[in-house]
Amino acid sequence: MKPSVWIGIDIGTTGVRAVAYQADGQSLCAASQEYPLFTPHSGWAEQDSKEIIGAMENVISDVVTSLTQSGRKAEGVSISSVFHSFLAYDKEGEPTTTLMTWADTRSQDIVREMKKLYPDFLSIYRRTGCPLHPMYPMAKIAWLRKERPEIFKRSSYFGSIKDYAFRVLTGQWVVDRSVASGSGLYNLLSLEWDRELLSYLSISEETLPNVVSTTYSQPLRGEMARRTGLQAGIPVVIGAGDGVLVNVGIGAVRPGDMSATIGTSGAVRMLTDKPCTDEKGRTWCYNLTDNVWVAGGAINNGGLALRWMRDHFNEAEQSVAEKLGIDSYDLMSSYAKKIAPGSEGLIMLPFFTGERAPNWNADARGVLFGLTLQHDKRHMIRATMEGVCYRMNSILHALQEVTGPAREIRVSGSFIRSELWLQILADTLNQEINVPNVNEGAAFGAAVLGFVSAGILKDISSTADFVTVEKTYKPGAPAVKCYQELYDIYNRIYWNLQQEFTDIAAFGKK
Known part of the structure; x- marks a missing residue:
């Protein structure tokens, strides 16, 4: 049969x-x-x-x-x-x-x-x-x-x-x-x-x-x-x-297994055998089956941010990709790969639709910080990829305080088509990530x-x-050091703009 x-x-x-x-x-x-x-x-x-x-x-x-x-x-x-x-x-x-x-x-x-x-x-x-x-x-x-x-x-x-x-x-x-x-x-x-x-x-x-x-x-x-x-x-x-x-x-269904997904949005999750909440209110907890729960955090802006970058700054690349019969995201990824980790000091806070975990700030707005005359669209593409990974890193830190450290991190979502983005995530998290078959x-x-x-x-x-x-991506020491330094700056940018986020969100509603 x-x-x-x-x-x-x-x-x-x-x-x-x-x-x-x-x-x-x-x-x-x-x-x-x-x-x-x-x-x-x-x-x-x-x-x-x-x-x-x-x-x-x-x-x-x-x-x-x-x-x-x-x-x-x-x-x-x-x-x-x-x-x-x-x-x-x-x-x-x-x-x-x-x-x-x-x-x-x-x-x-x-x-x-x-x-x-x-x-x-x-x-x-x-x-x-x-x-x-x-x-x-x-x-x-x-x-x-x-x-x-x-x-x-x-x-x-x-x-x-x-x-x-x-x-x-x-x-x-x-x-x-x-x-x-x-x-x-x-x-x-x-x-x-x-x-x-x-x-x-x-x-x-x-x-x-x-x-x-x-x-x-x-x-x-x-x-x-x-x-x-x-x-x-x-x-x-x-x-x-x-x-x-x-x-x-x-x-990712065993104790200690964690999933990291970047599709339109993004999320980091771990299975638990009972409802599991955070005393600081940073993570969520949802049901999966009668006896299994999932603790985690989700971001609003994952692939959505890169899609915005494609649609508004890479129209020519879309046309070229169509003529060559390749995916426009693959072409963008090849551009970003030519730029060193850290995008030469350019940081993207990809809050295009507000933000969820771990800070739950619907008034947050997108920020491109550090622009100079030396930056071009290649830097912007890579900075967008890195900015999404900074968001994933913030959830990882909060979640591991609630559930304990991850035994393994498996990845999924449309971003796994980009080897560059996978490597950026491994370097940003400073942990091995595994792509399943x-x-x-x-x-x-x-x-x-x-x-x-x-x-x-x-x-x-x-x-x-x-x-x-199917494949494992391991963090590289030079990139890890770079991202740790920039992640600290990224965090300070976010917390220093709280009132400004509120004010600009209110202005946008007028």
């Missing part, structure tokens, strides 16, 4: 990807589709939820077609979705708002008010595992109630892109514990929606989806079977949030939850048996 095949669906920030997997991690075929992110005002970052669902249907259909042509078929589907999205529905279940993404910080003023209302606001963090920050859906609901009361009154239910996608596929409105734990509304200690926060928001438990295990499944609806080519009735596993599933997908990350992590739900794999730790290290 041929091995079982499941499709892992990864609904991300800028696109959706579907991949057909066997339980040993072998991918058979894949499809992806992008969708736009709308930023109509400063601090806003939203999307069309129906457009995302349409893209999801398309990539599933494409994968099913490829499987059929090879004589295979999917036995189930499991979902990974981006964390911290927010969507409101009317009583018929139709969206009343656009989809607010994690990058949306319009509720920053609400968060300031909450910190005044709750002087011991860290108690909320200790209950929910989520620092008070505008990226969390809890703050977005509060914004909707205050700033758009007419829409708030028309909204009977509040959820995310995950529960919306699961309802489209199965007809049932529920959410997994993982995505719920990333809402800022879920009590990690009592395992229920937090009653104090429900009261603050003036909503009831009935307005939120029931919370289920990340291996919970329901049969695929007949209508969706017809639209995607899947077999009606096959199990659809609700899965988890994309960030925590990365650890599963790259085999399976790099699908969240899509494979979702499929693993499907295999666990079906009894094909024992549990998520099974991926450690077959996801191995």
